[in-house]
Amino acid sequence: MAALHYMPGFGNDFETESLPGALPQGQNSPQRCAYGLYAEQLSGSPFTAPRGINERSWLYRIRPSVKHGGRFAPARRDHWKTAPNLDDHELPIGQLRWNPTPMPKEPVNFIDGIRTMTTAGDVHGQAGMAAHVYAFNSDMVDDYFFNADGELLLVPERGRLRIFTEMGIIEVEPSEICVIPRGMMVKVAALDGEARGYICENYGAKFSLPDRGPIGANCLANPRDFKTPVAAYEDKEVPCRLHVKWCGKFYETTLDHSPLDVVAWHGNYAPYKYDLRTFSPVGAILFDHPDPSIFTVLTAPSGEEGTANVDFVIFPPRWLVAEHSFRPPWYHRNIMSEFMGLVYGQYDAKEEGFVPGGMSLHNMMLPHGPDAMGFNKASTVDLKPQRLENTLAFMFETRFPQHLTRFAAELDSLQDNYADCWKDLKKRFNGTVAGDWPEEAKNT
Numbered sequence: 001m002a003a004l005h006y007m008p009g010f011g012n013d014f015e016t017e018s019l020p021g022a023l024p025q026g027q028n029s030p031q032r033c034a035y036g037l038y039a040e041q042l043s044g045s046p047f048t049a050p051r052g053i054n055e056r057s058w059l060y061r062i063r064p065s066v067k068h069g070g071r072f073a074p075a076r077r078d079h080w081k082t083a084p085n086l087d088d089h090e091l092p093i094g095q096l097r098w099n100p101t102p103m104p105k106e107p108v109n110f111i112d113g114i115r116t117m118t119t120a121g122d123v124h125g126q127a128g129m130a131a132h133v134y135a136f137n138s139d140m141v142d143d144y145f146f147n148a149d150g151e152l153l154l155v156p157e158r159g160r161l162r163i164f165t166e167m168g169i170i171e172v173e174p175s176e177i178c179v180i181p182r183g184m185m186v187k188v189a190a191l192d193g194e195a196r197g198y199i200c201e202n203y204g205a206k207f208s209l210p211d212r213g214p215i216g217a218n219c220l221a222n223p224r225d226f227k228t229p230v231a232a233y234e235d236k237e238v239p240c241r242l243h244v245k246w247c248g249k250f251y252e253t254t255l256d257h258s259p260l261d262v263v264a265w266h267g268n269y270a271p272y273k274y275d276l277r278t279f280s281p282v283g284a285i286l287f288d289h290p291d292p293s294i295f296t297v298l299t300a301p302s303g304e305e306g307t308a309n310v311d312f313v314i315f316p317p318r319w320l321v322a323e324h325s326f327r328p329p330w331y332h333r334n335i336m337s338e339f340m341g342l343v344y345g346q347y348d349a350k351e352e353g354f355v356p357g358g359m360s361l362h363n364m365m366l367p368h369g370p371d372a373m374g375f376n377k378a379s380t381v382d383l384k385p386q387r388l389e390n391t392l393a394f395m396f397e398t399r400f401p402q403h404l405t406r407f408a409a410e411l412d413s414l415q416d417n418y419a420d421c422w423k424d425l426k427k428r429f430n431g432t433v434a435g436d437w438p439e440e441a442k443n444t
């Protein structure tokens, strides 16, 4: 198969055509488009949004998207939940952690293989998010899908994905992510036979690059490392199904052709991928542990300054050099709600129990931090510069409390003893001796 091509940049005004002359020049709506194509605008922001956040693309397609087989019939997809979703379940708020979701044994495709773990906010107000896992083993061939409820940020953990979108083809592997804009038609295949990973469904304003403040013009996620596909299309006339998610409900319609028939497009509303290995972390180079916001790859603002609808944060391989400091995350309680996953390796706040494909949830104001083993190790280790290897955790951090689905609450993979990871944190206070720990405390 030919190598795929991508265009670099974040939020650029791109243009691409898969046939010469398919893209009109100097105007959007010629009286007759080249090759008999139809022009169609896809708006990702209100027409009148300020220039900096105004997003739309012009698609030149074989048939306009109105050409489907008739009505949108209601459909069911019971495992994909949408906020507000206050499922009844018995699980107390707790700090929660799950082992990896088992791979399916029966054939299941991408959209049927999505399971919602948490929902937050309210889709009707275009605020909040959902955290899902996907696990599937069957390719979408004549099935297509779009989600009107939000953009989808995919974080592969196992297996490569081939995501054929209206605007071109993206392939991603673990250590990369992909963002599919709200409303964009796609089909997804597992290039290695099966695939598993995480999804953040963002109901709010689109993901954007965080401001860097005094960091300046470089580092963290650099715009040129975001890759948008060149145009690609299917000219295919077979019975097809289009699945739609709209305000938490599912619908289905039929077509006699593939809806991925965009031959050329231009604009700034487009899917993209990003290789997390190109993230240039900036951290403490003398002492202390900074807030994890320094590792924000993408942020979806909420309208309130500094208060993200959802941040996508990673914990990549990096150097730890802080002197006379407790280097892992501190114990903390947070107004924001933290959903975490692990792509590979080990996370520095958890010596064991948090494994690739697993998940944890530390909800609004619930205390968490290093397990007892991690605390003891980090409190006594010789503080040489240390390269954290073999580690890629991430966090979906939202201003909204994350409500657990009943599915997540009842999963066999839920660890019933997670909170025990802190039980061996013993009292060291003696009220009389200030200064360093007594020698015997260092050996426990």
Ligand SMILES: O=C(O)Cc1cc(O)ccc1O
Binding pocket: 290, 291, 292, 328, 329, 330, 332, 334, 338, 349, 362, 368, 369, 395
């Ligand atoms: O809870 C976590 O493990 C995530 C996290 C990491 C960190 O370095 C600081 C704060 C924080 O919430």
Ligand SMILES: [Fe+2]
Binding pocket: 332, 334, 338, 362, 368
């Ligand atoms: Fe945290």
